[in-house]
Amino acid sequence: MRTISLIFLLVGALWLPSRAQQSHLDSGSTQNRPIFTVVEQQPEFPGGMNKLMQYFRTNLRYPEAARKARIQGRVFITFIVSEDGAIQQVRALKSVDPDLDAEAVRLVQSMPNWIPARQQGRSVACRYNLPVNFAL
Known part of the structure; x- marks a missing residue:
């Protein structure tokens, strides 16, 4: 009886971490390529958040139609x-205006490679959400 209890305890100890890790995978994951949503070390823009904000200030082009209509968001x-840090599958998650959405997607697609996320000591693919502010 004690042996059976020990076996269940060991199976549970091995099963729970694998289930917990699976719950942090993106719906676009495949068996050959997991895409994480939660990782031990987040991906990072080269130089950190200050450099990312500088990149946005330098490269953001406010769409003229949105400027004339005074659309912000x-x-x-x-x-x-x-x-490997490449940016892939860029899309608007929360939309404001088609012109602003398109500019935000363009801006993110043109970013340099990031420092990739790390999980258990190795680089992994990771879904990342980023707000892009448009203010006149």
């Missing part, structure tokens, strides 16, 4: 930072 962009 925050577009949330979702994308994958791949195992």
Whole structure:
């Protein structure tokens, strides 16, 4: 009886961490390529958040139609930072205006490679959400 209890305890100890890790995978994951949503070390823009904000200030082009219509807001962009830091599958998660959405997507797609996320000591693909503010 004691042996059976020990076996259940060991199986449970091995099963729970694997289930917990699976719950942090993106729905776009495959068996060959997991895409994490929660990682031990988040992906990072080269130089950190200050450099990311500088990149936005330098490269953001406010769409003329949105400027004339005085449209402002925050577009949330979702994308994958791949195992090698490349930006993939960029799309608007929360829309404000089609012109602002398109500019936010363009801005993120043109970013340099990031420092990839790390999980258990290795680089992994990770979904990342980023707000892009448009203010006149």
